[in-house]
């Protein structure tokens with residue numbers, strides 16, 4: 001699909017999600033190219049008088065864009081609970097489980113998501129799968145033990161590869177950690193893998209978001225918008 005068509009789909013999903021945002025909410029705003037369109041929609045709503053109680057976000061990129069529209073962004077630690085978080089996803093399956101972290105913001109994304117009453121993901125049809133597959137699973141690891149963790153994951157057959165920047169350096173996350181992308185064709189038992197990663201010392205967070213998403217807004221190639229809960 002060409003870029004313009006895909007952007008049109010992302011924009012349509014973003015617009016639908018923006019309709020869920022109400023005055024007085026504590027709003028969580030995720031990261032990525034789809035969320036970028038959502039923030040544009042928020043900007044329009046603000047110009048039309050939207051007043052939020054607070055806004056939290058999951059990356060400096062989204063923060064900058066939100067501030068450009070005049071929103072004041074609070075750290076998650078300064079809000080009690082988030083009413084609604086809107087984020088993108090790299091893959092989402094039939095049970096609304098997903099892979100996230102393509103933008104390396106998974107740690108903050110998961111922290112905001114689990115502290116939100118409602119999580120809505122906005123995706124175009126290309127992200128929707130029957131079973132989680134087709135996208136390397138990001139795992140954020142501490143630099144101090146990254147080599148040991150890489151070996152442990154490789155020994156388990158999980159095919160880890162350090163994510164690199166354009167100039168070949170290990171990509172550093174917002175928190176100064178590294179990302180190991182697990183180049184798996186398919187994740188047959190996501191809960192088993194999530195459990196294993198949750199218990200691996202040196203893993204800060206991973207991109208399996210299970211039982212977190214409440215609703216996914218899918219922009220279909222034919223122009224239809226599907227809302228799945």
Ligand code: 5RP
Nearest residue numbers: 032033034088101102103105
């Ligand atoms: C960033 C994420 C993004 O939400 C995910 O990568 C989707 O991004 P995009 O909308 O650009 O496809 O998880 O860490």
